Amino acid sequence: MIDDKINSCSGHYLSLYDSIIRPILFRLPAETAHEFALRSLSITLGNKSVRNLVARRFQREPFGKLHRFGIEFRNPIGLAAGFDKNGTAAQALSALGFGFIEVGTVTAEPQPGNPRPRIFRLPRDRALINRLGFNNCGAQKLAEHIRRRRPDCVLGVNIGKSRRVPISDAVDDYLKSLDAIYDVADYIAINVSSPNTPDLRDLQRPEMLVDLLERLQQRNRSLAETYSLSHPKPLLLKIAPDLTEAEIASIVDAALQTGVAGIIATNTTIERDGLQTARPPVEACGEGGLSGAPLRHRSNEVISFIHRAAGGALPIIGVGGVFPAADEWDKICSGASLIQLYTGFIYEGPSVARRINEGLSRILQREGFPSLDEAVGCRVVKP
Numbered sequence: 037m038i039d040d041k042i043n044s045c046s047g048h049y050l051s052l053y054d055s056i057i058r059p060i061l062f063r064l065p066a067e068t069a070h071e072f073a074l075r076s077l078s079i080t081l082g083n084k085s086v087r088n089l090v091a092r093r094f095q096r097e098p099f100g101k102l103h104r105f106g107i108e109f110r111n112p113i114g115l116a117a118g119f120d121k122n123g124t125a126a127q128a129l130s131a132l133g134f135g136f137i138e139v140g141t142v143t144a145e146p147q148p149g150n151p152r153p154r155i156f157r158l159p160r161d162r163a164l165i166n167r168l169g170f171n172n173c174g175a176q177k178l179a180e181h182i183r184r185r186r187p188d189c190v191l192g193v194n195i196g197k198s199r200r201v202p203i204s205d206a207v208d209d210y211l212k213s214l215d216a217i218y219d220v221a222d223y224i225a226i227n228v229s230s231p232n233t234p235d236l237r238d239l240q241r242p243e244m245l246v247d248l249l250e251r252l253q254q255r256n257r258s259l260a261e262t263y264s265l266s267h268p269k270p271l272l273l274k275i276a277p278d279l280t281e282a283e284i285a286s287i288v289d290a291a292l293q294t295g296v297a298g299i300i301a302t303n304t305t306i307e308r309d310g311l312q313t314a315r316p317p318v319e320a321c322g323e324g325g326l327s328g329a330p331l332r333h334r335s336n337e338v339i340s341f342i343h344r345a346a347g348g349a350l351p352i353i354g355v356g357g358v359f360p361a362a363d364e365w366d367k368i369c370s371g372a373s374l375i376q377l378y379t380g381f382i383y384e385g386p387s388v389a390r391r392i393n394e395g396l397s398r399i400l401q402r403e404g405f406p407s408l409d410e411a412v413g414c415r416v417v418k419p
Contacts, residue, residue, distance in 0.1 A: 057385075058383075058385065061073065062157065062159070065153060065155075066153075066155035066156060066157050066164070067152060067154065067155045070119075070155065070382075074119075074120065074125045077125050077129060078124060078128050081127075081128035081131050082128065087127070087128065087130075087188075088131075090132070091130075091131040091133075091188070094131065094132050094133035094386070094387065094389065094390045095110070095111075095131075095390075096111055096133055096390055096393040096394060096397075097110045097111055098111065098393055098396070098397035099111065099112065099397070099400075099407065099408040100407075102135070102374075102408065102409075104298070104351050104373055104374055105223065105270040105272075105298050105351050106267065106270060106297075107190055107222055107270065109135045109136055109190055109374065110135050110189065111133070111135035111393050112135055112364075112373070112374045112375055112393075112396075113133070113134055113135050113364070113375055113377070113389045113392050113393055114134055114135055114136035114137065114138060114190075114192075114353070114374060114375065114376045114377075115129055115134050115136075115137050115138065115376065115377065115378065115381060115389075116138055116376035116377060116378040117138040117139065117140045117192070117194035117225060117227070117274075117378075118140075118141070118166075118168075118378050119378055119381065119382075120137065120139045121139070121140060121141065121142065121171065121172045121173075122139070122142070122172055122173045122177070122178055122181060123139040123140075123142075123178040123179075123181040123185075123193075124181050124185075126139050126181075126186075126187040126191065127185040127186060127187045129187065130187035130188045130189040132386050132387075132389055132390075133387075133389035133390040133393065134189055134389045135189060135190065135374075135389075136189050136191070136192060136222075137189060137191055138191075138192035138193070138194050138225060138376065139178065139182070139191070139192070139193055139194065140178065140193055140194030140195060140196070140227075141170050141172065141194045141195065141196040141227045141230065142170075142172045142173075142174065142175045142178045142194065142195055142196070142213060142217065143170050143174065143175065143195070143197065143198040143199070144174070144175055144198050144201075144209050144212035144213045144216070145198045145200070145201075146172065146173050146174035146177065147169075147171065147172065147174075147198060147199055147200075148171055149168050149170060149172075150167050150168060150169035150171075150232065154166060154168050154169070155168065156321040158311065158312075158313045158317075158318070158321075158328070160311075160312040160313045161311050161312050161313050161328060161329060161330050162329040162359065162379070162383050163311070163313075163327060163329055163330050163331075163379060164326070164327050164379050164382070165318075165321045165322075165325065165326050165327075166232070166325055166327070167231075167232045167322065167324030167325070168232060169199065169232045169233060170196050170197075170198075170199065170230065170232070170233055174216075175195065175212065175213040175216035175217050176216045178193070178217060179216055179217045179219070182217075183220060186220070190222045191220065191221060191222050192221065192222060192223045192225050193217045193220065193221040193223075193224055193225070194224075194227050195210060195213040195217065195225070195226060195227065196210075196213075196227040196228075196230060196233065197209050197210065197233060197236055199233055199234070203235045203236075203238055203239070203244075206239060206248065207248050207251045207252075210226065210248065210251075211251065211252065211255050214252060214255055214256070214259070215255070215259070218259045218263070218269070221269060222269070222270075223269060223271070223272055224256075224269060224270070224271050224272070225271075225273075225300055226248070226249070226252065226272065226273050226274065227274045227303070228240050228245065228248070228273065228274070228275070229274050229275050229276035229302070229303040230304070230325065231276070231278075231303075231305075231324070232323075232324060232325060237276055240275060240276065240287060242286045242287075242289070242290055245287065245290045246290045246293060246294060249271070249273070249290060249291070249294035249296060252271055253268070253271065253294055253295055256268040256269060256271060270297030270298065271296055271297055272296065272297055272298045272299065272300055273287070273291055273296050273299050274299075274301075274303055275287055275299060275301055275303065275338070276303050276305070277301075277304075277305045277307075277331065277334045277335060277338055277356065278305055278307060279338070281341060284338060284341055284342060284345065285341075285345050287299075288342055288345045288346050288350065291346075291350060292346065292349065292350065296350070297351065298350055298351035298352060298353060299342055299350055299351075299353070300352075300353040300355060300376070301335060301338045301339050301342055301352055301353070301355070301356075301372075302331070302334070302335045302338050302355065304325025304326055304327045304331070305325060305326050305327075305330075305331055305334065306323075306325065306326070307326065308326065310330060327356065327378060327379045328357060328379035328380070328383070329357045329359060330357065331356035331357045332357025332358075332366075333357070334356070335354065335355065335356030335357055335367070336354075336356075336366055336370045337370075339352050339354050339370040339371045339372050340371055340413075340415070340416050342371065343371025343413045343416050344371075344416050344418070344419055348371070348412075348413055351373050352371050352372045352373060353372065353373075353374045353375070353376055354367035354368075354370065354372030354374070354375050354376070355375070355376035355377065355378070357379075357380075358380045358392070359377075359380045359383070359384060360391075360392070360395060361391070361392045361393075361394070361395025361396045361398070361399060362395070362399070363380075364392050364395075365396060365411075368396075368412055369411060369413070369415040370416065371412060371413040371416050372412070373408075373409070373412045375392075377392075
């Protein structure tokens, strides 16, 4: 009886989202709608009993328990960093069927980010342009939020460089963030690829990247001892799509050399090629990173290259242009073992994780793979 009511209410809500709620939200400025959605989710799903009811409707485990870099995931679909920058809604979001939530990007110091407006929709392209600039409450405050309202799924925390800190002092700045969030994170994502913080992408250069990762791993081992953990926590590296193959290869080498647990591919792009939206409104948006459907192909190319270059030794979280389950399947076949979405969640609504999990399960059966793990990288041509 209760399940029938949940199914009925959920189905009704989803049709309302497509026909009424999304059009209303899309009439609001993008960042205003985003903030409204976060507050609404936190309030609506603030009660544990309500969250449990919603979770029964949305959560799926069609592939059994998945083991990635020493962590058990209930399904491969995660919410990417950027949606819940301050960790205030992670607990509510975890009821919507995600296997993991990544909060942030957070910095050692609180910062307002770039001036508004700084998020722009491109509905014809199912895309967003943002130049938020790591607006966040600071690493210590985010950790406090998570301690009060921890999500019921794997939690990643994405850390970046404080804007006022020069690139020469970036390592110490990242270490401060790592210290602050270490006890609440299941894994830590190192963001060196946002296009909206000046000089940040310079940290993807081999010599700077190796130094950063080695210092973070040293602190990781020290903190693991402090917290009496059996092993350090997984550190993952989030990279840009706007890199040459030689640059990606050097990043893979640095990741392998420093024991990074995996790579998140990719962040947003500064490119504007091939858009359906006319050039004048795109140019009016100004600078920023483009996410959504136009990023899909390039993201898959980067994933495939990393998988081949690392010989499958580096787990990859694929992100960029994920909408229907077929998009996720392409990323799995390209070498991703987990998937994140952000823009797809904004355009598709709260049922997107459930629908992708169900669709991916059907595709896996249709293609004849006995497990998701066996499909990872199946289209990648071995060197």
